Amino acid sequence: MSYCVHCGVELDDSAARCVLCNTPVCNPNKPPQDLPTPYSEKVLLPPQVRRRFTAFLLSMILLLPNIVCLLTNLFLPGDIFWAKYVNITSLFVWILFLFPFLLKKIPAFVLVLIDSLSVLGYVFFFYMDFEQSGWFLRVAVPTVAVLALSAGFTIEWCQRKKPDWPYIVFAVFLEVSVFSVFAGVSLYYQLSSVYALLIGSIAAVSALMTAFFFLAVKHNRHLRAWLSRRFFF
Amino acid sequence: MKFVNKKALLYCVVYYGIIATVKTCYYVSGVLRHPEQGGIMPQNRFWFKLDNAGKVFPGQNTSRWSNIFRSTMIMKEKVDPTLLAQAVEDVLPRFPCFDVCIKKGFFWFYLEKNPNAAPPVQPDINNPCYRVRFNENKRFLFRVFYRENRVSVEFFHALTDGYGATTFLCTLCAQYLRLCGHDISVGGNVLDITQPATKEELSDPFRDCEGKTARSMRSTRKVYHYRGTPLPAHTVGIITGVMPMDVVHKKAKEYGATVTEFLAAVLMWCFYIQQNKDTRRRDDVSVQIPVSLRKPFQRESLRNFTLTYSIRLDPSLGDYTLEEIIRHFILSLRLVNNTKNLKAMVAANLKLEKGLMRFIPLAIKNFAVGLSFRLTGEHSTSVLFTNVGLIHLPEEMYEHVQWLNFFAGPGKINGLRCGCAGMNGKLAVSFTDICRETEIEQRFFTTLVKMGIPVKIESNR
Structure with missing residues (x-):
C-alpha cells in the first residue's frame, strides 16, 4: 500500500499519483503492476448530432412557408407583390445560418465571402426597391467590405497562430473597434451628422477598453485564474 | 350559446x-x-403517479443534466455479467415500482409498467451519473453496471431515493450470490424476492404525513457557491474516501455528534475556508441534508420519501474554528429536525400540487418548477451532503462483500456533491465534482487524517 506524503491518505494500489494533490507515488518496495483501476477508462458520450441532416430538415421547413406565401400572393394578388420580401429574407437567413452546415468542409474565408455577398445582396434588394440616393455604393459596400476584411483577417490569424481564448477575445474587440471608427466616419460623410461620428467613437473606445482588459487577462495569470473560476469558463 | x-x-x-x-x-x-x-395484479398496477418529491425531476431533465445517483457494492469475487443479468430479471418483479417507464401526460408525468423484460447489464463507464434519456436503456429509469468485483446501480431520482436504490442493490447482490451457489437468507436491506411487494412499499407516503400547517424551510439569503475550472461536458470527477466506521463514530462521539452531523460539519468548514480563500465576500455557507422520513413516520416505502434541511453558517458574524462549526451544526440541525417541522414541510410541498396547479398544462408547470428550482432550490445551498446511513445485510452475506459506495450526481448550479454510506465496518464518503480542482476534497480528507482517521482514496480521475 502507498500513502501520499503530502495529504497523508492511503492510495489505491493502481494509483500512479495522489488524486487530491497530484503528488506522484514513489514506493520502492512495490514494483509497478497493471492492477485494475476502480473505474473503467471508457467515457460514455451522447451520439453526435447529424448536422447535415438537421440543416436539410430545417431548410425544408423553411421552404414550406415560402411556397405558401408565394402561392397565396399569386392566386390572391394584392396591390404589391409582398411575397418577395418573405422569400428574400428566408433566402438570406438560409445562406447565413443553414447553408454552411450543408457543405462538408469549407474554408473560413470562403464563408466570410459568401456571407458578405449575401449581406450586400440583401441590402441591394431593398436599395433598389425603395430609395436610390447613392448610399449603397458610398456606405453599404465599403462598410461591409471593411467588416468582411477584418473578420477574414482575424479568422486567418486565429487559424494560423491558434492563440489562447483571451487573445481571441482581444482580437475580436479590436476588430469591433476598428469597424466602429470606419462606420462612424462613413456615416458622417453620408449623413453629415455629428451624432453618427459620436456614436461610432463611443463604441470604438468601449470596444478598445474591453480589448485591452482581455490583453491584461492574457498576461496576468492571477486575473485569468480569477476570471476562470468566477465565471466558470 | x-x-x-x-x-x-x-x-x-x-x-x-x-x-x-x-x-x-x-x-x-x-x-x-x-x-x-x-x-x-393489484400490486402490479398499470400505472403509477409520480410521488410528490419525484414530480420535480422529469421536467428538469435535459440533454446535459439529470438528477441521478449511484450505489455500488464492492464484492470480494469478480462479477459474472451473465449471472448478474439473470439476477436482475429475478429481482425486478419484487420491485414493481422500478419496473416502469416514464410517460408524459397532459397535466403530469406518470410511470407506466415497462413492456421490456429487464434493463441491460452494461460494463462500467468512467463518467458515472451520465444523463438519462427516457427512450434509452430499454426505457428503464435505472441502469445496472459491472466491473471486476463491483456491481453498480444508477437511479433517476423521480423513481426512488437512496434507501430504495440501496435496498434494490443489496437484494440484487444477494440474488447474484445465490445464483453463484451461496446460501443467502433475507433480512436488513435484502428483501424476500419470493414474496410480492407490499402495498406500503408502493404507496406514495407523503399523503399520509401531511401536517395541518404548511411551512417551507427555504431561505432566500445569498449563499456561497464553489466554482472552479470545469471538466469537459458529460464527465465528472469522483473521489471516494474509505475509512473505518468505528474510528469515525468514536471521533464523532468526542464532539457529541452523530456521524452525519460530524461529516457534514467538516464539509461546511471546508466550504467556509474555501470562501475565505476565494473571495472577500462573506456569504452564508449552507449545507443541504436530506432526511429520510421512514423512521419518524414508521413507513417502509421504496419510493421517494425524503425531505431536505439546509443548515447555514453566517461568516459575517466573525471567524469560526472547526469545533465551533461542529457545535453550530449539531445545534442547528437538532433544533429544526423534528416531526412537526417535517409535517409542515410535507404539507408545503403537497400544497404545490393541489388546487389550480393540477389544471395547468405540463409545459407551463415545467417552466414554473424550473424557475423555482433555479431561484430557490440549489441557489439557496452551497453543497449537498447525503448519507444513506448504515446498511444491514444478512450475516452470511458479509463474507462475500467488502463495502458499499453511494454518491449523487453533480448538481446543476453546485457542481460538487457529497454522498456517504456505511457497511461491513467501513464508511465510504464520495465526492462528485465537475471541476478540475480538488481543494475541497483534499481539505476534507486531510482534516479527517489529522484527526486520526485513516482514509483510503480511490478515484476515476
Whole structure:
C-alpha cells in the first residue's frame, strides 16, 4: 500500500499519483503492476448530432412557408407583390445560418465571402426597391467590405497562430473597434451628422477598453485564474 | 350559446365518450382477469403517479443534466455479467415500482409498467451519473453496471431515493450470490424476492404525513457557491474516501455528534475556508441534508420519501474554528429536525400540487418548477451532503462483500456533491465534482487524517 506524503491518505494500489494533490507515488518496495483501476477508462458520450441532416430538415421547413406565401400572393394578388420580401429574407437567413452546415468542409474565408455577398445582396434588394440616393455604393459596400476584411483577417490569424481564448477575445474587440471608427466616419460623410461620428467613437473606445482588459487577462495569470473560476469558463 | 357550433360540440362529446368507454373496458377487463391469464395484479398496477418529491425531476431533465445517483457494492469475487443479468430479471418483479417507464401526460408525468423484460447489464463507464434519456436503456429509469468485483446501480431520482436504490442493490447482490451457489437468507436491506411487494412499499407516503400547517424551510439569503475550472461536458470527477466506521463514530462521539452531523460539519468548514480563500465576500455557507422520513413516520416505502434541511453558517458574524462549526451544526440541525417541522414541510410541498396547479398544462408547470428550482432550490445551498446511513445485510452475506459506495450526481448550479454510506465496518464518503480542482476534497480528507482517521482514496480521475 502507498500513502501520499503530502495529504497523508492511503492510495489505491493502481494509483500512479495522489488524486487530491497530484503528488506522484514513489514506493520502492512495490514494483509497478497493471492492477485494475476502480473505474473503467471508457467515457460514455451522447451520439453526435447529424448536422447535415438537421440543416436539410430545417431548410425544408423553411421552404414550406415560402411556397405558401408565394402561392397565396399569386392566386390572391394584392396591390404589391409582398411575397418577395418573405422569400428574400428566408433566402438570406438560409445562406447565413443553414447553408454552411450543408457543405462538408469549407474554408473560413470562403464563408466570410459568401456571407458578405449575401449581406450586400440583401441590402441591394431593398436599395433598389425603395430609395436610390447613392448610399449603397458610398456606405453599404465599403462598410461591409471593411467588416468582411477584418473578420477574414482575424479568422486567418486565429487559424494560423491558434492563440489562447483571451487573445481571441482581444482580437475580436479590436476588430469591433476598428469597424466602429470606419462606420462612424462613413456615416458622417453620408449623413453629415455629428451624432453618427459620436456614436461610432463611443463604441470604438468601449470596444478598445474591453480589448485591452482581455490583453491584461492574457498576461496576468492571477486575473485569468480569477476570471476562470468566477465565471466558470 | 349562439356562438357555439352545436354540431362540433356534439362530435367532441361523442369522441371523448367513446375513448373513455374503451379505456375503462380495457382496464376493467385486465383487473377482472386472473393474473395468470394476463390480468393486472393489484400490486402490479398499470400505472403509477409520480410521488410528490419525484414530480420535480422529469421536467428538469435535459440533454446535459439529470438528477441521478449511484450505489455500488464492492464484492470480494469478480462479477459474472451473465449471472448478474439473470439476477436482475429475478429481482425486478419484487420491485414493481422500478419496473416502469416514464410517460408524459397532459397535466403530469406518470410511470407506466415497462413492456421490456429487464434493463441491460452494461460494463462500467468512467463518467458515472451520465444523463438519462427516457427512450434509452430499454426505457428503464435505472441502469445496472459491472466491473471486476463491483456491481453498480444508477437511479433517476423521480423513481426512488437512496434507501430504495440501496435496498434494490443489496437484494440484487444477494440474488447474484445465490445464483453463484451461496446460501443467502433475507433480512436488513435484502428483501424476500419470493414474496410480492407490499402495498406500503408502493404507496406514495407523503399523503399520509401531511401536517395541518404548511411551512417551507427555504431561505432566500445569498449563499456561497464553489466554482472552479470545469471538466469537459458529460464527465465528472469522483473521489471516494474509505475509512473505518468505528474510528469515525468514536471521533464523532468526542464532539457529541452523530456521524452525519460530524461529516457534514467538516464539509461546511471546508466550504467556509474555501470562501475565505476565494473571495472577500462573506456569504452564508449552507449545507443541504436530506432526511429520510421512514423512521419518524414508521413507513417502509421504496419510493421517494425524503425531505431536505439546509443548515447555514453566517461568516459575517466573525471567524469560526472547526469545533465551533461542529457545535453550530449539531445545534442547528437538532433544533429544526423534528416531526412537526417535517409535517409542515410535507404539507408545503403537497400544497404545490393541489388546487389550480393540477389544471395547468405540463409545459407551463415545467417552466414554473424550473424557475423555482433555479431561484430557490440549489441557489439557496452551497453543497449537498447525503448519507444513506448504515446498511444491514444478512450475516452470511458479509463474507462475500467488502463495502458499499453511494454518491449523487453533480448538481446543476453546485457542481460538487457529497454522498456517504456505511457497511461491513467501513464508511465510504464520495465526492462528485465537475471541476478540475480538488481543494475541497483534499481539505476534507486531510482534516479527517489529522484527526486520526485513516482514509483510503480511490478515484476515476
